[in-house]
Amino acid sequence: MASLYRMNIQQLDKIGPKKAEQFEKLGIDSVGSLLRYYPRDYEDWSKPYTIAEAPINETCCVRARIESASPPARIRGNMVIYKLVASDGNDCMTVTLFNQGFLYDRLSQGGEYLFYGAVKRGRNGFEMASPKIDPVSCECIRPIYSHTSSLSGKQIENAVRQAAALLPKEFNDPIPHDIRTEYGLCDLGFAIKNIHFPENIQALKDARKRLVFEELLILQLCIGMRSNGIKECHGYRIEKDYTDEFLRQLPFKPTNAQLRVIDECVSDMQKPSYQLHRLIQGDVGSGKTAVAAAVCYTAAKNGLQCAFMAPTEILAEQHFFSLTELFSRSGLKIELLTGSTRASEKKRILSQLLTGNIDILIGTHALLSDNVIFNKLGLVITDEQHRFGVAQRAALSAKGNSPHMIIMSATPIPRTLAIILFGDLDLSIIDELPPGRQKTETYLVDSSKRERIYRFILKHINEKKQCYIVCPLVEQGESALFSAEEYYTRLKNSILKDCRIAVLHGKMNPAEKESVMESFSSGETDILIATTVIEVGVNVPNAVIMLIENAERFGLSQLHQLRGRVGRGTERSYCIMVSDNESPATKERLNVLCKSTDGFFIADEDLRLRGPGDLFGTRQHGLPELKIAGFSDMPTLEQTRSAAESILSNDPGLSLPEHKALLFEVRRMLSSDINA
Ligand code: ADP
Ligand code: MG
Numbered sequence: 001m002a003s004l005y006r007m008n009i010q011q012l013d014k015i016g017p018k019k020a021e022q023f024e025k026l027g028i029d030s031v032g033s034l035l036r037y038y039p040r041d042y043e044d045w046s047k048p049y050t051i052a053e054a055p056i057n058e059t060c061c062v063r064a065r066i067e068s069a070s071p072p073a074r075i076r077g078n079m080v081i082y083k084l085v086a087s088d089g090n091d092c093m094t095v096t097l098f099n100q101g102f103l104y105d106r107l108s109q110g111g112e113y114l115f116y117g118a119v120k121r122g123r124n125g126f127e128m129a130s131p132k133i134d135p136v137s138c139e140c141i142r143p144i145y146s147h148t149s150s151l152s153g154k155q156i157e158n159a160v161r162q163a164a165a166l167l168p169k170e171f172n173d174p175i176p177h178d179i180r181t182e183y184g185l186c187d188l189g190f191a192i193k194n195i196h197f198p199e200n201i202q203a204l205k206d207a208r209k210r211l212v213f214e215e216l217l218i219l220q221l222c223i224g225m226r227s228n229g230i231k232e233c234h235g236y237r238i239e240k241d242y243t244d245e246f247l248r249q250l251p252f253k254p255t256n257a258q259l260r261v262i263d264e265c266v267s268d269m270q271k272p273s274y275q276l277h278r279l280i281q282g283d284v285g286s287g288k289t290a291v292a293a294a295v296c297y298t299a300a301k302n303g304l305q306c307a308f309m310a311p312t313e314i315l316a317e318q319h320f321f322s323l324t325e326l327f328s329r330s331g332l333k334i335e336l337l338t339g340s341t342r343a344s345e346k347k348r349i350l351s352q353l354l355t356g357n358i359d360i361l362i363g364t365h366a367l368l369s370d371n372v373i374f375n376k377l378g379l380v381i382t383d384e385q386h387r388f389g390v391a392q393r394a395a396l397s398a399k400g401n402s403p404h405m406i407i408m409s410a411t412p413i414p415r416t417l418a419i420i421l422f423g424d425l426d427l428s429i430i431d432e433l434p435p436g437r438q439k440t441e442t443y444l445v446d447s448s449k450r451e452r453i454y455r456f457i458l459k460h461i462n463e464k465k466q467c468y469i470v471c472p473l474v475e476q477g478e479s480a481l482f483s484a485e486e487y488y489t490r491l492k493n494s495i496l497k498d499c500r501i502a503v504l505h506g507k508m509n510p511a512e513k514e515s516v517m518e519s520f521s522s523g524e525t526d527i528l529i530a531t532t533v534i535e536v537g538v539n540v541p542n543a544v545i546m547l548i549e550n551a552e553r554f555g556l557s558q559l560h561q562l563r564g565r566v567g568r569g570t571e572r573s574y575c576i577m578v579s580d581n582e583s584p585a586t587k588e589r590l591n592v593l594c595k596s597t598d599g600f601f602i603a604d605e606d607l608r609l610r611g612p613g614d615l616f617g618t619r620q621h622g623l624p625e626l627k628i629a630g631f632s633d634m635p636t637l638e639q640t641r642s643a644a645e646s647i648l649s650n651d652p653g654l655s656l657p658e659h660k661a662l663l664f665e666v667r668r669m670l671s672s673d674i675n676a
Contacts, residue, residue, distance in 0.1 A: 045061045046139055062116075114135070246297040255287065268404070285564055288430065309382045381406045469549065500526045504531070559590075
């Protein structure tokens with residue numbers, strides 16, 4: 001199959017440079033990756049029901065013959081209605097089509113068809129509105145692909161069909177033969193064909209089982225190889241614990257949980273031949289920064305340089321300011337390096353870094369560039385790590401002589417999952433919030449309440465408080481949603497028009513972002529309209545309202561993060577989620593947030609409520625994105641863990657010839673991580 005990853009998809013019929021570009025937006029850049037673009041769902045047209053047997057109100061396929069058709073009826077304006085009566089010999093149903101003349105014209109009276117839609121019981125018996133209709137020769141299970149506005153599901157299906165025909169008869173299967181036998185897995189060729197175009201339900205199940213296994217096996221191999229690499233390393237051993245000295249400079253009393261975690265980290269660094277390698281989990285506001293600062297302090301006082309990497313410039317700056325203040329009496333030298341650091345300044349920082357005159361360097365991805373060279377890098381901390389991939393962390397740690405590593409996770413990860421996915425990291429949990437924190441009151445409302453919400457906001461702004469409004473990222477073709485800029489216009493036409501309103505979004509350059517953020521944190525802006533750039537870490541205690549538009553667009557953990565931006569001071573604060581989504585599942589999901597403020601509970605619920613196909617959220621946790629495995633595949637995760645262990649125990653580098661195809665897939669997963 002490796003050769004298909006090198007085959008350009010433009011070699012397929014009907015795909016030119018323009019179309020190829022659209023495929024690329026979906027991450028498809030070769031015939032091979034097209035075959036790995038699995039359907040999001042299926043429509044089962046393979047076993048049509050009779051009318052009476054069809055489950056009422058559920059979408060399904062019914063086979064029936066068209067008995068009669070009434071002439072098209074034009075009702076108001078442009079709406080044309082077509083009515084048909086279809087019978088399966090025993091029962092009849094009325095089929096209504098709206099404005100679908102092209103479909104209607106294709107049908108012939110007396111002809112037998114498959115109707116895909118929901119059968120309902122109406123006043124005059126069975127009926128079905130706007131079904132898909134196809135000839136009876138189309139009895140099969142059909143793939144449904146996630147598509148874009150300019151690339152339809154049909155076009156994707158067409159391309160996949162051609163690609164599947166190019167699969168060689170024989171090729172190396174990434175999963176070794178004995179493992180396939182042991183776990184009862186079909187071969188890759190069968191799996192690929194049947195995941196797209198299943199022969200029947202069983203074949204689809206077999207295909208899915210195999211592909212899920214493969215994906216999780218490869219994930220486990222990535223993790224396993226990483227952790228094998230780490231076991232051989234050890235960081236600089238530190239002599240003395242300076243935590244008490246640090247705590248005397250801290251303006252507040254640390255919580256017991258903070259003290260415990262600081263101690264766990266420092267003791268690791270004091271062990272002989274050991275590398276501190278820890279995931280620190282703590283709910284929003286649990287005070288992870290102070291913990292990181294304490295560990296940095298001890299490392300730096302022991303003569304090691306520290307790197308502290310944050311996912312956004314805003315956050316990096318914030319850490320820089322708080323650490324500078326905290327360390328003002330320590331004699332330690334702290335610098336900030338981001339993409340917008342001026343060239344002359346950068347030059348100075350880089351040279352002082354090399355000579356060891358800088359103790360702590362805080363920054364963004366900029367820290368990863370090749371010209372950032374440390375004198376004695378001993379500790380690397382990455383904050384809000386889900387924004388960084390495994391590979392990026394590895395790149396930073398490669399700048400030192402296996403430096404100690406701390407990874408701080410913004411979003412709690414359920415413990416079961418953390419242990420499996422971060423098997424190579426020790427886990428520290430800050431399970432306590434600083435005293436005196438207010439619970440943020442959380443509400444879910446529909447857009448009919450918007451005027452009321454605006455009045456509520458206005459009242460708080462008149463009391464000199466501030467407010468965040470978050471809009472989802474708008475992609476092309478989603479006209480139903482407001483972009484942040486459009487929202488600004490809307491507010492300027494509302495009762496909030498006299499407030500000082502600013503917009504913050506990802507497309508702005510760093511300097512613009514910084515000035516917007518600065519004016520908000522200094523209180524010169526009342527309302528900050530933002531996309532999720534403010535999701536992580538931003539700290540403006542005077543902001544007491546978080547209004548989230550189209551809340552259904554966000555994941556639970558993400559919403560919890562957003563909510564964490566308020567309730568940072570002593571004032572009562574509010575999180576208001578607006579959603580017009582009617583689906584009970586969505587409401588249940590959003591209501592979890594109204595009920596709980598416990599990030600770990602929310603993370604568990606988030607995981608539980610994600611349907612199969614809507615993954616572990618591994619992207620969030622800095623692991624490669626999974627394309628097929630889902631929460632329901634937990635048991636497989638355990639199996640692949642032991643399979644991966646047994647493979648690596650014989651062949652730690654996957655260098656044996658029978659593991660060639662497997663190594664290829666491992667590399668593919670890791671590189672997708674780097675490119676993301
Ligand atoms: P997070 O864990 O979400 O990164 P931060 O480190 O940003 O949280 O801390 C949130 C706020 O709580 C900061 O303003 C910080 O100064 C404050 N804080 C941290 N620890 C304590 C504590 N033990 N007592 C009081 N305030 C604290
Ligand atoms: Mg933080």
